[in-house]
Amino acid sequence: xxxxxxxxxxxxxxxxxxxxxxxxxxxxxxxxxxxxxxxxxxxxxxxxxxxxxxxxxxxxxxxxxxxxxxxxxxxxxxxxxxxxxxxxxxxxxxxxxxxxxxxxxxxxxxxxxxxxxxxxxxxxxxxxxxxxxxxxxxxxxxxxxxxxxxxxxxxxxxxxxxxxxxxxxxxxxxxxxxxxxxxxxxxxxxxxxxxxxxxxxxxxxxxxxxxxxxxxxxxxxxxxxxxxxxxxxxxxxxxxxxxxxxxxxxxxxxxxxxxxxxxxxxxxxx
Amino acid sequence: xxxxxxxxxxxxxxxxxxxxxxxxxxxxxxxxxxxxxxxxxxxxxxxxxxxxxxxxxxxxxxxxxxxxxxxxxxxxxxxxxxxxxxxxxxxxxxxxxxxxxxxxxxxxxxxxxxxxxxxxxxxxxxxxxxxxxxxxxxxxxxxxxxxxxxxxxxxxxxxxxxxxxxxxxxxxxxxxxxxxxxxxxxxxxxxxxxxxxxxxxxxxxxxxxxxxxxxxxxxxxxxxxxxxxxxxxxxxxxxxxxxxxxxxxxxxxxxxxxxxxxxxxxxxxxxxxxxxxxxxxxx
Numbered sequence: 424x425x426x427x428x429x430x431x432x433x434x435x436x437x438x439x440x441x442x443x444x445x446x447x448x449x450x451x452x453x454x455x456x457x458x459x460x461x462x463x464x465x466x467x468x469x470x471x472x473x474x475x476x477x478x479x480x481x482x483x484x485x486x487x488x489x490x491x492x493x494x495x496x497x498x499x500x501x502x503x504x505x506x507x508x509x510x511x512x513x514x515x516x517x518x519x520x521x522x523x524x525x526x527x528x529x530x531x532x533x534x535x536x537x538x539x540x541x542x543x544x545x546x547x548x549x550x551x552x553x554x555x556x557x558x559x560x561x562x563x564x565x566x567x568x569x570x571x572x573x574x575x576x577x578x579x580x581x582x583x584x585x586x587x588x589x590x591x592x593x594x595x596x597x598x599x600x601x602x603x604x605x606x607x608x609x610x611x612x613x614x615x616x617x618x619x620x621x622x623x624x625x626x627x628x629x630x631x632x633x634x635x636x637x638x639x640x641x642x643x644x645x646x647x648x649x650x651x652x653x654x655x656x657x658x659x660x661x662x663x664x665x666x667x668x669x670x671x672x673x674x675x676x677x678x679x680x681x682x683x684x685x686x687x688x689x690x691x692x693x
Numbered sequence: 694x695x696x697x698x699x700x701x702x703x704x705x706x707x708x709x710x711x712x713x714x715x716x717x718x719x720x721x722x723x724x725x726x727x728x729x730x731x732x733x734x735x736x737x738x739x740x741x742x743x744x745x746x747x748x749x750x751x752x753x754x755x756x757x758x759x760x761x762x763x764x765x766x767x768x769x770x771x772x773x774x775x776x777x778x779x780x781x782x783x784x785x786x787x788x789x790x791x792x793x794x795x796x797x798x799x800x801x802x803x804x805x806x807x808x809x810x811x812x813x814x815x816x817x818x819x820x821x822x823x824x825x826x827x828x829x830x831x832x833x834x835x836x837x838x839x840x841x842x843x844x845x846x847x848x849x850x851x852x853x854x855x856x857x858x859x860x861x862x863x864x865x866x867x868x869x870x871x872x873x874x875x876x877x878x879x880x881x882x883x884x885x886x887x888x889x890x891x892x893x894x895x896x897x898x899x900x901x902x903x904x905x906x907x908x909x910x911x912x913x914x915x916x917x918x919x920x921x922x923x924x925x926x927x928x929x930x931x932x933x934x935x936x937x938x939x940x941x942x943x944x945x946x947x948x949x950x951x952x953x954x955x956x957x958x959x960x961x962x963x964x965x966x967x968x969x970x971x972x973x974x975x976x
Contacts (some may be wrong), residue, residue: 499905501926514863522857549850552944554934653863670838670857673869674876678946681932685901 474575474609479619481626485566490559491631491691492516492624493680498635502679509637510646513628515673517654520624521661522672523550524599525617529663531603532616537584541593543600546666551597555683559693564598571605578608617662621654634690708764709733711749711778714771720747730754731764739777740971746775746808748970765798772804777970779812794836808885810966812974815875815952831874832866835859843882843942851937852880852944873930873948877955879962882942889965890935890943896962897933897945904930929954 477483494512497503503512527543534540551557572581588594599620606616625647633643671677683693708731712724727733730753739748751766770776778799797816803809816837836859843852856876858866870876881890904927929949936942945962949955956975963974 496905499907500930501908504908511864511868515869518861518863546850546853549936550853550855552852552854552934552936553932553946554936555932557934557936656863670840670855672857672859672861674856674858674946675870675873675930675948678930678932678948681934681946682901682905682930685898685932686905687902688907 471610475611475615475619477574478571478605478609479623479626481630483567483570485563485570487563487623487627488630488634489692490563490627491635491693492628493555493676493683493693494628494631494637495635495689495691496682496686497676497679498637499686500679500682502675503637506638506642506646509632510650512676513625513632513646513650514653515676516628517621517625517650517657519671519673519676520621521657523669525620525658525661526664526666526669527597527599528603528606528617528620529613530666531600532607532611532613535604535607537580537587540584540600540604541588543603543666544594544597547597547600548595550669553677553681555681555693556677557595557597560598561595562692564596564601567598567605568596568601571601575605575609580608581605614662618655618658621658625650625654631691707767709751709766710768711735711766711776712769712771713747713774713776715773720745720774720776722747722749725749727751730762731766733766740967744775744968744971746777746970748777748779751778751780761795763796763798765796765800768799768801768809770801770803770807770809773806774804775808775810775969777810777812777974779974780814806885808883808969810970810974815877815955832858832870834866841878841880843880852882852942854878854944870948872926872950875947875949875952875955877947877949877959879945879947879959880942881944882937884941885969886966889963890940892965893943893945893962894933894935897931901927901931929958931958 481487493516494503497512503509524547527547531540531543547560548557551560568581568585571578572585575581588596602620602623603613603616606619607613611619629643629647632638632646633640638646680693683689683691707726708729709727710724711722711726711733713720714723715721716723722735725733725735732752732754734750734752736748736750740746749768753764766778768776768778778801799811801809801811836857838858839854839856841852841854842850845851858869860866879893881893928951929947931945931947933943933945936944947955947958949958959975960973964976967973
């Protein structure tokens with residue numbers, strides 16, 4: 424006969440259930456959850472998941488929907504004509520994001536203090552030599568910081584930092600370091616933070632593809648899942664690197680992105 | 694404005710050193726040192742004698758770089774001077790033996806009201822030791838990294854560019870670059886060159902704008918998978934960006950199907966430098 428155990432809330436001792444209690448246990452489970460390998464996840468971890476999901480939800484008003492990562496320009500110049508082109512283009516955007524921007528997310532999440540963030544912001548300002556990408560990064564980063572400072576009131580440094588640097592014009596508020604900083608301050612590990620950055624990048628390009636009428640919403644979801652393993656490969660390949668190693672690996676994508684300003688008719692900012 | 698660019702880290706013995714200073718009111722090469730495999734040539738006169746500019750040609754013995762070579766050139770351009778640095782012929786990089794990497798480094802310091810024009814010929818990478826450029830061998834090298842860094846006073850980073858082309862499992866370099874066999878980058882920096890910057894920005898925009906058209910809708914359907922008939926991709930694609938405080942610099946990045954089209958582009962856009970340098974770069 425096996426006995427079902429539960430933890431007594433007041434003491435840490437395991438106490439065997441009676442048969443009536445066993446019934447109730449299944450309905451009345453606000454005890455700590457036991458995962459498969461018996462590692463308990465704490466209420467703090469659970470709460471963190473709500474913050475994490477909110478941060479990655481496209482409904483967060485950071486203006487990500489205004490940017491296509493150069494997809495609009497690629498379509499108009501016939502670099503993306505069919506579904507295979509689209510898939511290939513998204514993969515290259517992910518590769519470039521990994522090689523150029525993940526180091527910034529990594530460093531900001533590992534050292535989530537204002538001084539380190541500011542250095543990263545200045546470095547990225549000099550590194551984003553493509554004006555279109557640079558402005559898109561600053562616009563998204565600023566919006567993200569404004570939103571995060573309002574939402575995560577338990578982290579007053581976000582608002583303080585914003586107030587300090589907004590007026591002076593010394594910072595550009597680039598997206599990758601801000602994203603990494605917020606992840607770090609929320610307690611996410613750097614691996615999750617980097618993976619999350621790749622996720623939102625993919626999410627936004629796929630979304631842009633549907634709005635450009637390149638693919639339907641269902642097709643887009645199918646594509647996103649198909650590419651997920653490639654995105655994971657790239658995350659593993661480019662994660663945990665110092666910013667000195669940040670490089671571009673898809674020069675053609677960069678050039679096409681830089682052409683966004685030459686589009687006569689456009690839906691997106693970049 | 695002073696600036697310096699190049700590789701940081703441990704300082705190894707330079708392969709070449711050149712210094713340009715004003716002597717008798719004219720830009721003069723006051724120091725010129727080089728050792729194997731690098732050779733520096735300073736012709737007596739390039740272009741009109743009215744122009745105050747010195748030209749420094751660099752060439753590699755054997756016409757190329759082989760595995761393990763590290764060529765580093767350090768140039769100083771003094772206040773008010775003008776200098777141009779160029780390669781005499783296309784730099785060829787041969788297939789690496791023992792997987793050793795080869796390196797070419799240029800570091801320059803530029804004084805106040807000084808001008809340095811770096812006008813290299815293209816780097817051509819060969820997949821075979823013989824250097825023959827057979828079909829299907831475009832972009833067939835393992836790794837190519839190009840880094841360009843520009844700093845203002847007190848080591849403030851202004852422009853940090855690094856391009857890494859590496860064969861990858863997800864896609865080869867050739868697949869990534871498609872039919873574009875040449876990439877190039879032009880950086881025009883400093884208040885003295887504002888008119889050149891403005892002209893390049895306007896012209897690149899005019900040239901590229903006509904290649905971007907909203908595709909005609911296919912009656913409510915999503916993209917077809919067959920290639921559509923109609924206009925093809927541009928044979929040369931370029932984008933121009935301003936960078937730095939007060940947009941002090943402009944960078945143009947180019948990808949093209951042929952080297953000749955890039956030469957034409959450069960000749961055309963850099964022609965306005967003739968009064969400064971005495972000749973048209975790539976002319």
